[in-house]
Amino acid sequence: MPHWCLLLPRGWRNMKGRSLAEIAGFQWQSCNDAILNELEKISSKKWTTISHQELTSNTKATVTQLSNFIGNHIDEHFDEYISHELPLSSTTITAPKKDKWMRHKNEIEALLPGLQKTTDRINAL
Structure with a gap:
């Protein structure tokens, strides 16, 4: 991936000059906090995890x-698609492994x- x-x-x-781990942690936290903040604004009956x-x-x-x-119907084509292993993300550099981290x-x-x-907020859902 030549570009972010x-x-x-x-x-x-503000993350310029930080390690890749710090940048990834910042992105993970920022994204999840934004999602959690928005979920707090709507009824828990309207979302699931x-x-x-x-x-x-x-x-x-x-x-x-x-x-x-x-309330969505899974048609035959989609059922076939989800019956197989999902493809890797286009941003995947190396294959996933449980202990890769x-x-x-x-x-x-x-x-x-x-x-x-x-993490605590996510686990409380």
Whole structure:
């Protein structure tokens, strides 16, 4: 990826010169805080949650659950699509692995205390 192609949250310019881990942590926190703030404004009956683990380990059941929640019918073509492994994101550089983050464990763990409030809000959903 020669150019940044992900969200640029408010304040992103202040991240100039920071490590990639710090930039990723800032982006993760900014995005999730924005989502959580907006969810607080609407009735919890109008939204639902799923985990990345649910989506990747049981894609068809999870997408069916989401489709039922929004009242959408899954047609034959879409049913076929979700019956197979999902394609990788266009921003994926290396294939996902459960322990891939361990290569950068120290950098990531150093950021966790600053991300805890957001993590707690997500876990409370």
